[in-house]
Amino acid sequence: xxxxxxxxxxxxxxxxxxxxxxxxxxxxxxxxxxxxxxxxxxxxxxxxxxxxxxxxxxxxxxxxxxxxxxxxxxxxxxxxxxxxxxxxxxxxxxxxxxxxxxxxxxxxxxxxxxxxxxxxxxxxxxxxxxxxxxxxxxxxxxxxxxxxxxxxxxxxxxxxxxxxxxxxxxxxxxxxxxxxxxxxxxxxxxxxxxxxxxxxxxxxxxxxxxxxxxxxxxxxxxxxxxxxxxxxxxxxxxxxxxxxxxxxxxxxxxxx
Amino acid sequence: xxxxxxxxxxxxxxxxxxxxxxxxxxxxxxxxxxxxxxxxxxxxxxxxxxxxxxxxxxxxxxxxxxxxxxxxxxxxxxxxxxxxxxxxxxxxxxxxxxxxxxxxxxxxxxxxxxxxxxxxxxxxxxxxxxxxxxxxxxxxxxxxxxxxxxxxxxxxxxxxxxxxxxxxxxxxxxxxxxxxxxxxxxxxxxxxxxxxxxxxxxxxxxxxxxxxxxxxxxxxxxxxxxxxxxxxxxxxxxxxxxxxxxxxxxxxxxxxxxxxxxxxxxxx
Ligand SMILES: Nc1ncnc2c1ncn2[C@@H]1O[C@H](COP(=O)(O)OP(=O)(O)OP(=O)(O)O)[C@@H](O)[C@H]1O
Ligand SMILES: [Mg+2]
Numbered sequence: 336x337x338x339x340x341x342x343x344x345x346x347x348x349x350x351x352x353x354x355x356x357x358x359x360x361x362x363x364x365x366x367x368x369x370x371x372x373x374x375x376x377x378x379x380x381x382x383x384x385x386x387x388x389x390x391x392x393x394x395x396x397x398x399x400x401x402x403x404x405x406x407x408x409x410x411x412x413x414x415x416x417x418x419x420x421x422x423x424x425x426x427x428x429x430x431x432x433x434x435x436x437x438x439x440x441x442x443x444x445x446x447x448x449x450x451x452x453x454x455x456x457x458x459x460x461x462x463x464x465x466x467x468x469x470x471x472x473x474x475x476x477x478x479x480x481x482x483x484x485x486x487x488x489x490x491x492x493x494x495x496x497x498x499x500x501x502x503x504x505x506x507x508x509x510x511x512x513x514x515x516x517x518x519x520x521x522x523x524x525x526x527x528x529x530x531x532x533x534x535x536x537x538x539x540x541x542x543x544x545x546x547x548x549x550x551x552x553x554x555x556x557x558x559x560x561x562x563x564x565x566x567x568x569x570x571x572x573x574x575x576x577x578x579x580x581x582x583x584x585x586x587x588x589x590x591x
Numbered sequence: 592x593x594x595x596x597x598x599x600x601x602x603x604x605x606x607x608x609x610x611x612x613x614x615x616x617x618x619x620x621x622x623x624x625x626x627x628x629x630x631x632x633x634x635x636x637x638x639x640x641x642x643x644x645x646x647x648x649x650x651x652x653x654x655x656x657x658x659x660x661x662x663x664x665x666x667x668x669x670x671x672x673x674x675x676x677x678x679x680x681x682x683x684x685x686x687x688x689x690x691x692x693x694x695x696x697x698x699x700x701x702x703x704x705x706x707x708x709x710x711x712x713x714x715x716x717x718x719x720x721x722x723x724x725x726x727x728x729x730x731x732x733x734x735x736x737x738x739x740x741x742x743x744x745x746x747x748x749x750x751x752x753x754x755x756x757x758x759x760x761x762x763x764x765x766x767x768x769x770x771x772x773x774x775x776x777x778x779x780x781x782x783x784x785x786x787x788x789x790x791x792x793x794x795x796x797x798x799x800x801x802x803x804x805x806x807x808x809x810x811x812x813x814x815x816x817x818x819x820x821x822x823x824x825x826x827x828x829x830x831x832x833x834x835x836x837x838x839x840x841x842x843x844x845x846x847x848x849x850x851x852x853x854x855x856x857x858x859x
Contacts, residue, residue, distance in 0.1 A: 486689035489657050490703040490755065491679040500702075504693040586692050587737025 369554040374561070377554040386543070387562065394525065394539035395566070397453070401460025402521045406514065409465045413472020413513075414498065423473075430469040438463035438524030442531050451534050456525065463524030464517040471513020475506030508582050515575050522567060605668075606759065606791045607633040607656060612665035614651055624816030625651040626662070631810065631819065636789045640806035642799055642845070644853055648817025649795045650686055653761045656793065657683040669759065679707050682757035684765050686795075688744035690736045690751070696723065697732040700751045707755040722750035725780060727773075741768040749777070753784060759791045766801070775833060778804055782830050799849065800842045804833040809845060813852055821848060 351371055357363075358370040381387035416427040441462045449455035479502060487501040503510070529541020540559055547555030583589035614626040625648040633639050641649045654660040655667055658677040667674045669681060677683075682703065690699050700719040704710060710718070723729045726746035731739065739747065745768050752760060766774045782805065785792055796802050802809045803825055813820040823845055827837055 482685060482687065482689045483691060485654075485659050486683070486685060486691075487702070489659060489677045489681075489683040490751075491677065491706040493676075496706075501691070505691070507693060585735050585737075587735060 366551065366553060369557060373554045374558045377552070377558045378561070381543075381555075381558065386538075387559075390538055390540045390543050390559075391562065391566070393537035394529065394541065397456050397460060397537070397539065398521055398525055401457045401525065402464050402518060404457070405461045405464025405468055405517060405521065408461070409468030409517070410472055410510075412465075413469040414476060414502070416469060417473045417476035426469070427473060430466045430473075433462070434466035434470055438520055439527035439531075441524065442528050445528065446532060451532060453534065453536050455532065456528050456534065456539075459524045459528040460521045463520040467520055468513050468517045471509055471516065472506070475509025475513065476502055478509060479505040508586065508588070511575070511578055511582060515571075518570065518575075522563075526563065604635055605632045606635040606637070606670065607631075607793070608666070608668040609652075609656070610666040612652070612655060612662045612667065614648070614655065614660070614662045626655075627816035627818050629665070629817070629819055633791060633793065636791055638785055638792045638794065638805055638807045640802035640809045641793065641795045641812060642797070642802045642809055642849065643812030643817075643820075644814050644849075645797075646817075647812040647814035649812060650763050651817070653683060653763050653793060653795060656759075657681055657761050659683070679755065680757050681759040681761060682752045682755060683761045684748055684752040684763060686763040686767070688741070688748045688768075690744055690747055692736045694736070695732070696728065696734050696736065696739070696747050699736065699747055700732075700754050703751055703755040718754050719750075722754045723747070725753070725784075726750045726777070742770060742773060745769060746773070746777075756788065757790070759793070762792065762794045764795050764797065766796070774801075778833055779830065781805065786829065799846045800833060800838065803827075803838050803841045803845065804831050811845065811849060811852075820852060 354371050358365065358368055362368075378387065412422075412426055412430075415422045416430070417423070438459060441459045445455040445458045445462075449458060483501055483505050484497060487497055492500060525539075526541045526544075529539045530545045533542065533545075540563055544556060544559045544563075547553070547559060579589075609629060609631045612626050612629040613624070615622060615624045617623075629648075629652065631639075641652065643649055651660070655662050656669075656674065658674045658681065661675075669678070674681075691702065694702065697719055700723060701715055704715040704718055720729060720732065723732050726749055728739075728743060728746055728750070731743065736744065736747075745765060749765060752762070766777060769777070778801070781792075784790065792805075794802070794805055799809075806825055809823045809825060811820045811822070812818065823841070825841055827835075827841070831838055
């Protein structure tokens with residue numbers, strides 16, 4: 336455990352050192368590649384004056400609301416497409432088609448429909464999450480060995496009980512990977528939306544990134560990028576990784 | 592309506608009635624007549640063993656009695672009621688262990704108990720532990736399913752099927768994956784449970800000795816199409832010991848008949 340931590344920290348320290356020396360050797364103009372120290376300075380000042388904290392909160396709030404809507408709508412729709420031929424031919428096909436659309440493509444539409452509002456942001460996040468979640472749920476439900484539902488039915492499970500107590504838990508591994516993918520898509524679409532659209536109701540991380548570029552403040556651009564990466568990692572490690580560990584332990588899958 | 596009344600009157604105290612059951616499966620490559628005009632009556636509290644070569648429709652028959660599949664033709668009744676869906680009084684123990692991997696061993700046994708109403712949480716827990724103890728797996732109640740061996744999984748499936756106290760137990764080669772010792776122990780257990788709780792049991796096996804040891808009747812099936820070939824009553828006293836000489840005599844006789852028609856089938 337300690338050895339793992341140590342080797343990982345060494346790796347990232349080496350990366351930082353390489354960055355530091357690359358800047359010191361002046362391969363690139365310091366305008367294009369700022370030193371780690373100046374990025375750190377930016378982050379410290381942005382934390383101190385509160386802008387970073389506020390932008391992070393604004394972004395995470397949008398992400399959480401949009402993602403939750405995406406899941407709350409996508410999960411039942413996925414169950415629906417898996418259980419009826421008609422909804423498979425309609426909603427299923429729609430989801431399959433729209434899922435191939437890069438989520439940034441929703442931004443122009445969102446602007447036209449909702450203007451420069453919070454709703455536009457949420458719309459983009461929901462569109463990013465929804466379709467992949469429908470597909471993952473649908474796929475998960477279809478992959479369940481029929482013996483599980485037969486066994487449950489023979490013990491007297493019917494209708495809603497079968498869905499909540501057998502179909503959903505049996506497809507958990509697929510649902511989780513769908514939720515992970517949905518999260519990644521939500522994150523991406525929100526950043527795209529924030530970079531392209533200025534919104535008066537809240538100043539998110541994407542906006543910070545955008546203004547960093549406008550002001551040619553490379554330390555800000557890279558600093559914000561780092562924050563985005565760290566948030567992504569933290570969510571994975573605190574939210575998805577424990578669920579995955581639980582699933583692996585229960586199902587006996589994964590590498591031991 | 593008139594017809595089902597007629598059937599009930601005419602079958603008397605039969606727990607399960609199967610009349611002229613046919614079922615075929617059409618797949619893209621093949622059309623299989625899994626069951627052809629099968630008629631069978633099983634009395635309340637009877638222990639019936641179904642024996643026959645692989646593919647003669649034994650599992651198909653159990654699925655129909657369980658209410659999981661419908662026959663193409665024919666009538667299936669339990670307690671005088673036409674079977675149209677699974678019911679809590681007929682529990683099925685599948686050929687492959689159909690345990691739920693998202694639940695622990697205990698959770699699996701509790702699953703059926705929670706669906707059979709009228710028990711408090713404490714009573715369910717007590718029952719689940721009792722039946723896990725019975726199959727010798729209480730120690731493993733908090734284990735995950737994938738941590739058990741094949742035979743242990745079958746024993747959990749047995750506990751899961753017994754726990755809700757169904758009046759009819761449908762068992763599809765339940766002991767196939769067990770070692771001889773555990774098997775013999777379970778023969779004793781199952782006979783005890785059966786006689787104490789007056790269950791009706793339909794038991795599928797490939798093992799003729801096992802069938803003779805457990806059954807009041809042994810029913811021989813033949814494949815292509817799946818039909819009942821012959822019936823043997825086994826009037827031996829209980830509890831029966833699988834190693835007894837009397838039992839071996841019956842088993843030899845049945846095996847001889849079974850071999851006979853399997854061979855004529857191959858020759859013809
Ligand atoms: N779902 C299905 N689809 C197509 N064919 C099926 C299906 N289920 C069973 N069959 C066919 O029906 C026949 C009877 O199958 P069944 O499983 O009832 O046999 P069995 O007597 O239980 O055999 P075994 O002793 O090997 O378990 C077989 O020929 C099988 O191929
Ligand atoms: Mg079978």
